[in-house]
Amino acid sequence: MSELATLPTATPSARSGSSITFDNVSKSYGEGLHAVEHVDFKVEAGEFFSLLGPSGCGKTTTLRMVAGFERPSAGRVLLGDEDITTTKPARRPVNLVFQDYALFPHMTVGDNVAFGLKVKGLARREVSERVTDALTSMRLTALADRRPAQLSGGQRQRVALARALVNRPKALLLDEPLGALDLKLRREMQLELGRLHRSTGTTFLYVTHDQEEALTLSDRIAVMNQGRIDQLADPRSLYERPSSVFVAGFIGTSNLLVLQQPQRVGEYHVSVLGDGDRLVAPTSVHQGQLQVTVRPERIYLHPTEDAAVAEHHSTVRGVVAEIVYVGSTTHVTVDLPTGEHLEVHELSNDSDLKAITRGSKVRLSWGPDCTHVIGPVAAP
Structure with missing residues (x-):
């Protein structure tokens, strides 16, 4: 530990x-x-x-x-x-820690950590005590007499942190x-x-x-x-x-969609796409076309087009364009009839994934609270 x-x-x-x-x-x-x-x-x-x-x-x-x-x-x-x-x-x-660490190559780890304290003119005993504490907390005690060139990247990182924090x-x-x-x-x-x-x-x-x-x-x-x-x-x-x-x-992966002419149905905005497809979002203060987003892990992938979906859930049909295995999850890209596409992240051990390949016709669905309304669609 x-x-x-x-x-x-x-x-x-x-x-x-x-x-x-x-x-x-x-x-x-x-x-x-x-x-x-x-x-x-x-x-x-x-x-x-x-x-x-x-x-x-x-x-x-x-x-x-x-x-x-x-x-x-x-x-x-x-x-x-x-x-x-x-x-x-x-x-x-304040102290600044750089990406390249900016350590003095001719100094040992201990001297690098002590440098700022010596410049301030602190007593030798206090310098020694504070350096010892800093080296211990950063797991560098055994490396105190080495120079930066003899350290790994992670060790140099810890030296830079110790040198900064020793100044309190x-x-x-x-x-x-x-x-x-x-x-x-x-x-x-x-x-x-x-x-x-x-x-x-x-x-x-x-x-x-x-x-x-x-x-x-x-x-x-x-x-x-x-x-x-x-x-x-x-x-x-x-x-x-x-x-x-x-x-x-910018924050993670997000699917951006537009609610065209949404209607207010109870506590939701509903945009009807036809043939049973629809987009549903919580009501907001915004009016007109709405920019919404849904995260890939919130979308459920049904291996058939005619799968049953809960009444107030968003649901769209599409064709699987890409399937990318990334370890614990599999990323599936689905092309929609509108020309848009959605990315779906499923656990790789999900049995429904075994039933789909590129070109498979599928249905996607997600709960209304999984859709976040960003605001009105920005003018071009």
Whole structure:
């Protein structure tokens, strides 16, 4: 078992993190190049908060404005109650962990971890005690005399974390720190980061483009798109109730459909497609054509077209176009008569999968609460 798993969880009174506030922050580079526009949110003290989005969306620029390596063109950045917008990087009680770790190659692991404390002029005894504690918590004690070139990627990652946390920062800033690791090691380090966060109570501000990583680690996530925040919510809300087509498509796999001329039937919107096919969604405040989404794992695949379906469930017929086995689940793409297609994720041991092949005519169905209404269809 990881030694991190045995560390105590920080109590509210023991939490050392500070809140981070972005007060209407923008960052521009020259005329017309807006990296970040009117970002306005607060990271709570002790929270694991992620900035998620594609390359070039502004998430790293946002992080660097907390570290002090970028200065906002407008707005303020606060750490706790202190305005740090113009504070020099060295005077900010935060630490930044990079993807490439930025370790000193000529120093041992112990010296790398101790470097920041020595620069601050701490007493030798305190430096030794804090370094020993950091190496123990990160399972690096046996590696203290090695140099970075003698370490694996995961070990170098832990050295970078130890070097950052030994300074007891008010916030730890992490810029895609797991991006250079292979899939298995990345997942192991995700678990360690989660345990480390719970044990220290430090505020974590985390940048990633990996949706699964953000969902796994975060208390809340801000999804960024073209310099702005599209949605800020907890992982479950982002996944199950996306507020935009961009968020629905970026967070996991989502099927986007349009309810044409929906009728109100009791507590549901119903769009009749003909021949028994229909799309059903919970009622909303929106009117007219509605953009809706349904997740692939919420759809049930019936191996025949004439399968019976519950009255208020969405149901559509289609033809199987692709069947992709991915281990525990199988992904099935079904072409609809409308020219659209739906992706369905079924457990690979489902007996109904054995009855279908490419070209099979099938029926799909899902419950009304599995359909999420994003909003009116956007004008072209």
